[in-house]
Amino acid sequence: MYVQLRETADELARVLWREHTVYRERGGGVVIRGEHVRRWISLAPTGGKDRALLRAGRILDGGTTAPARTETVVDLTAGTAELAAVCRRLLAEVAAAAEPAPGPSRAGRDRGREEPAGAPGRGGTRVPAPCS
Structure with missing residues (x-):
């Protein structure tokens, strides 16, 4: 199974990234690392013939790998183009999960908040420090 993986x-x-490293995992699977895109993909045996567990995740600062963000079981007899399409979908999900979620807007946080007149900060009166 390892040879097929x-x-x-x-x-x-070769289809996904110009720059990549392929190596064997401890569990008998294979990892494809794209350092330049900070992503990885692994193919691991599932116990079924011609099937593999495809997982994708991020490469963190310092080169360590984050746990898989997404995974699916694929049929290894499918063509390379079909498998690459599945990989691209998983990588897109990993990239979307890595982006910070948009927080509430500043206007939304300030709504309903009133500061007393003369208080330092927004809307308050600031008195310049005396010069010596």
């Missing part, structure tokens, strides 16, 4: 990973790596 390795061959599939090599083909996928």
